[in-house]
Amino acid sequence: MNGLNIGIEQINEQQPDVVPPANEPTNLVIMLKKAVCDESTAEYQYIIAGHMARGAGYCDVTPEYAQHADEERDHKFKLLKRLEQLGFMFSLDLINLSNGGNPWTPITTNNIPQQLDILIKAEADAQEFYKQIIAEARKVNDDITVQLIKGLLADECEHETDLRRIREQFE
Ligand SMILES: [Fe+2]
Ligand SMILES: [Fe+2]
Secondary structure (H helix, E strand, C coil), X not given: CHHHHHHHHHHHHHCCCCCCXXXXXXXXXXXXXXXXXXXXXXXXXXXXXXXXXXXXXXXXXXXXXXXXXXXXXHHHXXXXXXXXXXXXXXXXXXXXXXXXXXXXXXXXXXXXXXXXHHHHHHHHHHHHHHHHHHHHHHHCCCHHHHHHHHHHHHHHHHHHHHHHHHHHHHC
């Protein structure tokens, strides 16, 4: 009996430690990190658009852009907080922030209707991505993330509506 026990101990000692890598990101975490990059890009896009905007509609878009920029920044911090709660820290270096997100059409024009078209599409795309994140969070029963992203989704929907209302002036 003793001999058998010793034998098992010896076998166990010889086994390599099979430990899953710590902090291996789940699909949900990967998506949340992407969303952080997207929010960072969104904030930047609104700041740039406000600086570049010229002509008719200037007085309408600049306060709207500034408010959206603040809200996108707030979204970014909420996402970072959730990632931290899930056990993942995010390296806020510029390479991650510029390369880690979904593809966005950059604002390179001072033409306000063209800016609005780009931003309206970005807001609609952001909503689609958040719907995907909600589906993923539901799959893993992460109700807190579901509730957080629902709030962000509602904000992006409001952003799109605000921009469309201004865009109607030009039709
Ligand atoms: Fe946002
Ligand atoms: Fe937005």
